[in-house]
Structure formats: C-alpha cells, structure tokens
Amino acid sequence: MDKIQLKALAKINLGLDVLRRREDGYHDVRMIMQTVRIFDRIQLVKQEREGIRVRTNLYYLPANENNLVYKAANLLFEEFDLRGGISIDLRKYIPVAAGMAGGSSDAAAVLYGLNRMYGLGLSLEQLMERGVKIGADVPYCLMRGTALAEGIGEKLTPLPAMPPCNILVAKPGISVSTKFVYENLHANDLKPEQHPDIDAILEGLRHQDIREMAEGLKNGNVLETVTVPAYPVIQQIKDTMEEQGAAVALMSGSGPTVFGIYEDRMQARRAMSAIRKSRLAKQLFLTTPYNNNRRNS
Incomplete structure (x- = not known):
C-alpha cells in the first residue's frame, strides 16, 4: 500500500473535572470524551526520497517537526527504521486551538495509517501506548467513541454510546x-x-x-x-x-x-x-x- 486517505475526527468533553495539580506539574483529570463527526482529511503517500514532508491548507500551521503529524510519523519511522519517506497532506477543518483535540486526532490518524501502510502489525492498544508519547489526548483519538478518561487523560474506559442527538x-x-x-x-x-x-x-x-x-x-x-x-x-x-x-x-x-x-x-x-x-x-x-x-x- 503506497497511499492511504484518512479522517481525523474531533472530540468534545461531555464532562471535565480536574481533581488536583500533581507535583510533576500535570493535572489529574476525570472527564468524559465524545467523538463527533467533524473531521480533518489526511492523505499519506510513500516517497522514495527519505524524510517526512508535511503540507497543510492553513498557512499559519507549522509544516515541520512542530506539527503533531510530523511527530507521529517520526516516532514510527525511527522505531521501525522505515525506509524511504512519507508525504503528509493535511486538510484542516476542525477548529484550531479550540478544545476539540484536532492536532491529537491528526497525530492518531497518522499512527493508524502508517501502521496499515507498512504492515507494522501494531494492535490498537500498542498504538495507544505510543500515542501518549505525543500527547495525552492521542490514545483517546485512536480509540474514539464515548469514554471515561482519567489520570492525565491516558487511562481510558469505554462507555455506553452517547444517545442519538x-x-x-x-x-x-x-x-x-x-x-x-x-x-x-x-x-x-x-x-x-x-x-x-x-x-x-x-x-x-x-x-x-x-x-x-x-x-x-x-x-x-x-x-x-x-x-x-x-x-x-x-x-x-x-x-x-x-x-x-x-x-x-x-x-x-x-x-x-x-x-x-x-x-x-x-x-x-x-x-x-x-x-x-x-x-x-x-x-x-x-x-x-x-x-x-x-x-x-
């Protein structure tokens, strides 16, 4: 597989509680996450030339190692010593810096897509273990649906689906x-x-x-x-x-x-x-x- 197209879905918080500030500066949270049908589009294309190239439709977004999609690709390329390169075309529609996990969802989609393209054989749980290295919301964005998030957001428990609305x-x-x-x-x-x-x-x-x-x-x-x-x-x-x-x-x-x-x-x-x-x-x-x-x- 040389090319794959993906949808990175947004999330909302049906409830968000912060229990305490930890000594390491992070916060312990208890929140209910819900995926909604607002999404970015991502296309991954294998390249013969080595390197990770990012293009986006928003001029103010970084197209380098400061973008979470780059970090996600780099994480798997380094761990599995993948050959060649990858082109990432990111079409942003989820509001940016808006509390909807757009960047985390984009990173999750790249992890998922590369796993399929290169036949890495990682389970969803294994992808989630890697995703938390990129951001606390990335494991949830891989899982999707309705979930209770605890810890710093990385401890996830699936919940009954949100009623139609x-x-x-x-x-x-x-x-x-x-x-x-x-x-x-x-x-x-x-x-x-x-x-x-x-x-x-x-x-x-x-x-x-x-x-x-x-x-x-x-x-x-x-x-x-x-x-x-x-x-x-x-x-x-x-x-x-x-x-x-x-x-x-x-x-x-x-x-x-x-x-x-x-x-x-x-x-x-x-x-x-x-x-x-x-x-x-x-x-x-x-x-x-x-x-x-x-x-x-």
Whole structure:
C-alpha cells in the first residue's frame, strides 16, 4: 500500500473535572470524551526520497517537526527504521486551538495509517501506548467513541454510546491557551460545588437518557471557571444556545469552543442561525455523535 486517505475526527468533553495539580506539574483529570463527526482529511503517500514532508491548507500551521503529524510519523519511522519517506497532506477543518483535540486526532490518524501502510502489525492498544508519547489526548483519538478518561487523560474506559442527538458546535473568533487555563485554575483550591458531577453524566449515558445526561452537564466543565470570565463571548454563546432550546450548552476542553445538545434538529438549525446573525462565532457546525469505538478510518 503506497497511499492511504484518512479522517481525523474531533472530540468534545461531555464532562471535565480536574481533581488536583500533581507535583510533576500535570493535572489529574476525570472527564468524559465524545467523538463527533467533524473531521480533518489526511492523505499519506510513500516517497522514495527519505524524510517526512508535511503540507497543510492553513498557512499559519507549522509544516515541520512542530506539527503533531510530523511527530507521529517520526516516532514510527525511527522505531521501525522505515525506509524511504512519507508525504503528509493535511486538510484542516476542525477548529484550531479550540478544545476539540484536532492536532491529537491528526497525530492518531497518522499512527493508524502508517501502521496499515507498512504492515507494522501494531494492535490498537500498542498504538495507544505510543500515542501518549505525543500527547495525552492521542490514545483517546485512536480509540474514539464515548469514554471515561482519567489520570492525565491516558487511562481510558469505554462507555455506553452517547444517545442519538444533534450537536451544535460554535467556535468564536478567539484562541485560548491551554497552558493559560491550567496555570490559572488553582485546582487544589477549588470548592466542592465547582466540580462537575461526572457520575450523574455517566448515569445518563447508562440510561440512554439525553435529559438526565444534560442535567449532570449543567456544571460540566471545571475549566469554565477560568475561561468564561476571561472570554465573556463563551457565556454569550452558551446563553444563546440554551435560549434556542438546547438541553445543555457547555464549553469543550479548555475552550473557546462551545457545544449545545439538541434533541430536535430544527431547533438546532434555528440556534445556528441566531448565533450566525449575532456574529458570536466564527465557525459553526451542526453534527452528531460518532459512536463506533473501534473504527479508525
């Protein structure tokens, strides 16, 4: 196989709690991850000339070793002493620096694709073990679906699939530094009521009940305590989504992307129109959950 085309799917956080800041500077988290059908396209092509070449449709993204797709390819090329080179064509559609794991998903797709192209014979679990060396979200992006993530995000437990619904995703025209958010969180000083009820969200998933799940999501992302005060547009988008019938609206990851969960697609479309008219968001997507935990192409 000399060429392969892949989809790198985005994720949202159905719940995100930070339990504590560790002595090594990392944070222990407990969060529910969900893949959604927003994706980047990646094409891998074998080259006779040695080296890893990256092309992207966004001028401001690095096309060198600072891009996670390069790091993913380099990891396998070095470990397995692969001959020749690889060309990586990355078409970005997932919002960048938006709390949707776009870069991690791109890296995961490259690991998966090279494993197939070169017949490396690595299992999904073995790919995930390598993925964590690139980033904490990469193992999940290989696994996909609905999952509980613990530790620094690398300990993953598959969960019942998210019930069918419509998910409106809105990315305002700002970028948020994950480093800024975690440095200003002061996780060890959070009050009990500031932590989301992850167990309540899990119960909603187990009962396949969107309303029950949404109730648990009302205070679902502890990082909002930092990001929302710094960027009020996030709260404006959340309010608009809920005014337009969302069962719940929440920031994903460290932001600034907001998603709203709708049972009725027409309500979601009306909310999309309202946000577009108000110019609160630069990018808008109406999507659905992706729930096949084992499919990676």
